[in-house]
Amino acid sequence: MAAYPPDSKSRYKTAGREFDGQIEPEEVKKLVSDVREAFGKDKTLSKEWRIGQLKAFDKMLDECTEEFCEAMHKDLHKSHFEGYVTEIALIKAEIHAAIKHLDQWMTPVKKPNGGLNAPCWSTTQRDPLGVVLILGAWNYPIQLSLAPMVGAIAAGNCVIMKPGSYAVESSNVMSRIVNRYLDPECIRVVEGNRKVTGAILEEKFDKIFFTGSGYVGRIVLTAAAKHLTPCALELGGKSPVIVDASADITHAAERIAWGTFLNGGQTCVRPDFLMVHEKVADEFIDKFQATVKKFYGEDPQKTEYFGRCINDAAFNRLSDLVKAHQDKIVFGGKTDASEKYISPTMFDFGSDIEAFSKAEVMQDEIFGPLLPTVRYGKTEDVIQFVRALPTGKPLALYAFGTDKRFINEVKTRTSSGGLCVNDVLMHLTNHDLPFGGVGSSGMGAYHGKYSFDCFTHEKAVLQKSPLLDESIFLKFALGARFPPYDSTKKLIVKVFGDPRLDPLINFPIPFLRNLAKLLVVLAVLRIFGIHLVKV
Template identity: 40%
Template sequence: MAQIQDNSEIIQPIFQKLKETFNTHKTKCIKFRKAQLRNLLKGLDEMEQEFHIALEKDLGVTIFSSQMTSTIVTKVEVENQLAHIDEWSKEENVDTPFVIGPGSSKIIYEPLGVVLVIAAWNYPLYTGIPPMAAAIAAGNCVILKPSEIAPHSSQVMYNLVTKYLDQSCYAVIQGGVEVSKKITTLPFDLIIFTGSPEKGKLVARAASENLVPCILELGGKSPTIVDKDCSLNVTVQRIIQGRFINAGQTCVACDYVFVHQSIKDAFINEMKTELKRFFGENPQKSNDYSKIVTEFHTQRLKELLKDHNGQVVVGGQVNVDQRYVEPTIILQPQVQSKLMTEEIFGPILPVLTFDNINEVIQFINSRPKPLALYYYGSSSKNKKLLEQQTSSGAIVHNDSLFHLLNPNLPFGGVGNSGYGAYHGITGFKSCCHAKPVFTKSTLNIYPFNIRYPPFTKNKLQTLSLFFKFAELPQRHVVNATLFVSFLVALKLAQKKGYLKRLLEISKPYVEKVWKETNL
């Protein structure tokens, strides 16, 4: 395996250079941001084969898998930022309450400064480049820290940014534990981190010393519910994909399944059939089945397969030297075992049974909040119960994982699965400060001058009356005033005979237009 240098001394000079660049306002230019995003897309196109090779070396994925889960979806995210940057960066006019008028109010979306993006090893490209693109689109300078556990992908991302982006504004810092520990202690303006809850806590703790805001995408145990009225074959195919893609090394993977007791046997049999169809008799020889990222992680999964007191109905074989864990299904494991209390992050699927959806809801709510919750079935009642009575980063009906590919949906966790979100406009605005701008008129006559001393009884009464209408938008007052003024003017014109004279003058013209229209 390629080795990544772990030199923390390189961090401060790069960080300082980017700070100085940001203070020149270079990255605030929309034209410049667009050019950088276009360069990024060009690099992703031209280096696509290099990414495929790196991902195959790091994770054993096929070209098809790397396209579907890395290169193509990454390009889509960058293209989405580029397509909408003009719209999202516009100033936003908002109402001004009458009580503080006359004046105008707006929101300016300004870049934060220098953003740190810490990518994960399981999808190195997809967890690194899209959040970086959002930060670029928002006008920030960016440092990307790839995971040293996927060293080949880390090197290709370094080459991508170095070759195609402005090096005075954007950088990749590679490194191991020492670099990771040091880099989070710097006073960045935002940190976007993808990884485990344990590492996320360390990042948040280090960032708190400088009051650096964070977006933490932390994974967790995402539950999957299979109801008795589901479309069984479709359900099984999508669960297999959601659990076993990338050998289960996916933060939003189906971590365990609750299947309705009445279809348990049918579900297990269908899983066996589809697993064989997906990966053949020997998944280790399948071109569509990935490796575990390191021997260390393979050994960790091997340990999880011990002492769960469940029934292994499929798989169970592990080869640490080959970084291979067979697709495994375990029926009714002990709910307090490590298999059911720790995020699995591998190709192992525990299956539990239920009779009543309320049992499942109670179980989910007794555990840390997951990054995703999946429901397979057609019961609108049960769908609504899960939406209303559980909390998760996202809830998905009749599919797994693919909600991530909708840039119009925010991606993020809640509670133990993280906080903050990115993707699409959410990512853009998460990398901005929404700066309020209030411009007040210099008009200072009554009643607008009652705010100043000396405070009299009449001023207090007027002020109290104003605050009764505190939520009334200024524009409504202006529109109402104009409408009333128009009615008054109309009444005066009628009283003096001007209205009658106006109608007499305009009558021939009205009749002419009417005839021409009828022709």
């Protein structure tokens, strides 16, 4: 599908003006009504519309990469390279996967039949939900707003998306560009203040997809409950990183330093705190400090690859945490309010796990370039500490080590949205893995096929043929379910209702086809007097 030019007559207009994404609270109801009316026209149901929109989406990313990256740099001091790799490239991967597999995803899936239903055809098919609302986040403002849209469009929905408002430049560029490239009748990006968000949440949607804090997530879920609207909530929490005595120290230090300070520490799945085995703690801390210096130089404030706090409130909150734990700083601790800059900082709380758990920096998700560290002696202490986190089950958990018993303990005895062994963050780049939280860290999952599933309903379909049902061979047996019931009918229902009969009812179709072909071949050979077996 071609992009919609600025002067296109098909562009949405509101209150007599061209729609540029900016709306007022009183305009929300009409906006939602118009999008729902568009869904009622069934245009989003076709594969052609979905593929067309996905290709236009991809074209938009190609043609507007520079604008997106410049906006992210203004909002977060994110380098253009990092903006492309951690945001644009991930969205493009989602688009290409959806285009490649859409036929397969849309095709009904055959299911087994029960004895009481045969003969019939049982399938499940994925139906679009309708009009969905996507509420993006500010920390990865392009990716976390647009990536869910890929799944929603592939699933055949109409979409209203509101970006994270704290990332002002990114929000503005999305509302301006997306509404130009994608079908403006069915896909809208809107901007507005909290009153606009409140007005949007008053409306009924068929699903709400929210990325953000647990606090706002509760507000979204409460609003959705009024309409019984299902939600996918991508939240956060305190994601632990555990370094066992068996870990490769250099390998672990490099990956943990990268994941901890990426995007200025403003990543929902960043390593939020470190638990390192006492046998290797000093070695690891020394290597970690050297690695941070190697990555960002003597003065990280001067490198283009280290981010800034999103706003003054975030800077002040993180600065207070630095001040509260000055005596625990291993390195870092530098702040500059004029740039909203906080240097990569590591705290060492020693071996007192109980005191560590009560520290101010451990009471909530940090969401900044601070890494509190504690030393442990027993894996059991780590397991119990993670289970008792005040923020609940984490969105991610990271474990470094080569000891199989240690790895198995972490795998089987902890619960988290995702788990990486000997790496951090990279599980979310595999689009064949679901990305989402558990418990307080979120509900629902997306990426790849999971995004398509997130925005569709799996409908059960059972189809029968009156011609077969009324045939002389089946009518009596199938009629056994109808009253009145004599002993014969009861026996038929009991026999055909026995699940042990299901394998016979659901004999593999490919096998039957091959058997039929073999019988045809044998019959033809017999006609010509050829016998494969002499009796």
